[in-house]
Amino acid sequence: MSSNYAIIIPAYNEARTLRNIAKSALDFSNIVIVVNDGSQDETSQVVKDLPVLLIEHVQNQGKAASLWQGIQEARKHQVDYYVTLDGDGQHSPSDIPRLLSKLEQYPDDIIIGARLADKSAIPAKRYYANRIANFWLAWAAGYPLSDSQSGFRIYPARLFEDLKISTSKRSSFVFESEILIKAAQRGIKSQAVTIPAVYTPNARPSHFRGVRDISLITLMVARHLFRRGMYPKGLYRSAIKPRLLPEYQGKPEYAGYLMGLLSLLVIILTLGISLLGVFLYIKKTAREETCPEDRNYAVILGKRLKDNQPDQEYIHRLDTALQLYHKNHQLQFYLLGGITANMEISESSAGAKYLIRQGVKPELVHTEGASRNTLENLTELRENLPGKDQEIILITSQYHQARAGYMARQFGFQVYLCPAKPAGSRNMFMKYIGEAVLLHWYITGLLYSRATNNKAWLSRISR
Known part of the structure; x- marks a missing residue:
C-alpha cells in the first residue's frame, strides 16, 4: 500500500457496487475516502465495517461538492496526489497501477483513465456526448483531450492550492471539466491512459444526462472562451494543428x-x-405527418436498448409501425440499429422480436446489425434495400424525424414521415x-x- 496518495470515491445510491470498489481500493492505499452524497439506499452501511474514511452528506449536494469535500479531507493527510474514481463500478481500482505508471512519466500532470478507445462498449449517445465535450474543453484548455468526462483521475495536490472553482449542485458534472481548464491555465496538462469501458449490469442508471450536462459544460466553456477573446490559439493547438x-x-x-x-x-x-x-x-x-398505407417499405430507426429490450421511446416507434401493418399486411419493415453499449442483442433484432410477437409475419421483417448512428443506419439501408430511388415510410421520434428525413433524401430515398408520438x-x-x-x-x-x-x-x- 502507498501513503503517497489518497483515493476519493464520491457515492450516491451505490449500495450495489460500492463495497467491492472500496475493498479493492484499500489494496492500493490506506487512505480511502468515501463521500456518501445523501444516498437513499444502503450506501453508507455497505462500507461501515471497512477501514475507510466515511463522509456523510445529509442531503444530496452533487458530485462536485462530494469531490471537493473528499479533496479537502485528503489534504489533511499531506499526500502528494489524489486518486478519484466513481463508485458505480465503471472504474476498477485494479487499473490504478496503469495510471501510476503514467504518473511516473508525467509527475506534474493530471492522469486520466480514458475509455473512449473502446467505442463498442460505450452507449452511443454517451460516446458522442463525450466527444462533443472533448472538443469544447480541448479548445478552452489549449491542447487535445482523449476523455474529458472520465472521473478516474490522479490529481497533483498542488493544483488545489488557492483554487477557486464552483462546487454547486448545478456544477455536478461541470466541475471535472472546468478543473481541466483551470489546470491548463496553471500550466498543468492532462495525460491519458487507456482503460476498459466497464458498464456493470447491476449498477444503477448513470446520473450523467448527456444533453443537459453537455449543455451546461458547453456554457461553462463558452464563458471561459469569451473571457479570452474566443482563444483562437487554443482552437488551433487542440483541434487544427494535430489534424494537419x-x-x-x-x-x-x-x-x-x-x-x-x-x-x-x-x-x-x-x-x-x-x-x-x-x-x-x-x-x-416535427409536426409533419405523412403515413401512406399503400407503400412497400417502412423503415424503423433503432434506439438504445434497456436490459436487451426496447425502451419506451423505441416501443412508441414499433407501435407506430404496427398501426401501419394493421392497415397493410404486405408492408415490409426494415429495422436499423446494431449492438450498442454492453447489450447482447442488436437494436434491430430486439425491435424485430417485438413486431413478430405482435403478429407481424417474420418474412416481412428485415434487420441489420452493423450501424450505430443515423448516418450508418442510412448507409446500411442503401446497401440492403432492393432497387434505387425507393419510396420509404420513415418511422422515428418526432424530434428526430427532421434530421433523419433530410439525410434519407440525400441518400436518394423518397421519404414519407411517420412520427412516433411519445408523451x-x-x-x-x-x-x-x-x-x-x-x-x-x-x-x-x-x-x-x-x-x-x-x-x-x-x-x-x-x-
Missing part, C-alpha cells in the same frame, strides 16, 4: 471532425443564425437543440463536399 499531420488525414473520422470545425465556424460567423434556422426547421418538421419529456427542448447541432454539422459537410467535389466524402454521406 499526414498520419491523421487517412483516418475515417477525419472528415467528420473537420466538418465539425467548419460547422462551428459557420455558427460563429453567422452569430448563431444558421443554427437557429436549422432549429426552426426541425421544430416545423412529452422535460428534456425535449434539449433534444431539439442536439438535433439542430447534428443536422447543422451534416448540412455543412454536405455543402462543403459538393462545393469541393469531394467524391469520397460525398459517397459516405449521400448517394
Whole structure:
C-alpha cells in the first residue's frame, strides 16, 4: 500500500457496487475516502465495517461538492496526489497501477483513465456526448483531450492550492471539466491512459444526462472562451494543428471532425443564425405527418436498448409501425440499429422480436446489425434495400424525424414521415437543440463536399 496518495470515491445510491470498489481500493492505499452524497439506499452501511474514511452528506449536494469535500479531507493527510474514481463500478481500482505508471512519466500532470478507445462498449449517445465535450474543453484548455468526462483521475495536490472553482449542485458534472481548464491555465496538462469501458449490469442508471450536462459544460466553456477573446490559439493547438499531420488525414473520422470545425465556424460567423434556422426547421418538421398505407417499405430507426429490450421511446416507434401493418399486411419493415453499449442483442433484432410477437409475419421483417448512428443506419439501408430511388415510410421520434428525413433524401430515398408520438419529456427542448447541432454539422459537410467535389466524402454521406 502507498501513503503517497489518497483515493476519493464520491457515492450516491451505490449500495450495489460500492463495497467491492472500496475493498479493492484499500489494496492500493490506506487512505480511502468515501463521500456518501445523501444516498437513499444502503450506501453508507455497505462500507461501515471497512477501514475507510466515511463522509456523510445529509442531503444530496452533487458530485462536485462530494469531490471537493473528499479533496479537502485528503489534504489533511499531506499526500502528494489524489486518486478519484466513481463508485458505480465503471472504474476498477485494479487499473490504478496503469495510471501510476503514467504518473511516473508525467509527475506534474493530471492522469486520466480514458475509455473512449473502446467505442463498442460505450452507449452511443454517451460516446458522442463525450466527444462533443472533448472538443469544447480541448479548445478552452489549449491542447487535445482523449476523455474529458472520465472521473478516474490522479490529481497533483498542488493544483488545489488557492483554487477557486464552483462546487454547486448545478456544477455536478461541470466541475471535472472546468478543473481541466483551470489546470491548463496553471500550466498543468492532462495525460491519458487507456482503460476498459466497464458498464456493470447491476449498477444503477448513470446520473450523467448527456444533453443537459453537455449543455451546461458547453456554457461553462463558452464563458471561459469569451473571457479570452474566443482563444483562437487554443482552437488551433487542440483541434487544427494535430489534424494537419499526414498520419491523421487517412483516418475515417477525419472528415467528420473537420466538418465539425467548419460547422462551428459557420455558427460563429453567422452569430448563431444558421443554427437557429436549422432549429426552426426541425421544430416545423416535427409536426409533419405523412403515413401512406399503400407503400412497400417502412423503415424503423433503432434506439438504445434497456436490459436487451426496447425502451419506451423505441416501443412508441414499433407501435407506430404496427398501426401501419394493421392497415397493410404486405408492408415490409426494415429495422436499423446494431449492438450498442454492453447489450447482447442488436437494436434491430430486439425491435424485430417485438413486431413478430405482435403478429407481424417474420418474412416481412428485415434487420441489420452493423450501424450505430443515423448516418450508418442510412448507409446500411442503401446497401440492403432492393432497387434505387425507393419510396420509404420513415418511422422515428418526432424530434428526430427532421434530421433523419433530410439525410434519407440525400441518400436518394423518397421519404414519407411517420412520427412516433411519445408523451412529452422535460428534456425535449434539449433534444431539439442536439438535433439542430447534428443536422447543422451534416448540412455543412454536405455543402462543403459538393462545393469541393469531394467524391469520397460525398459517397459516405449521400448517394
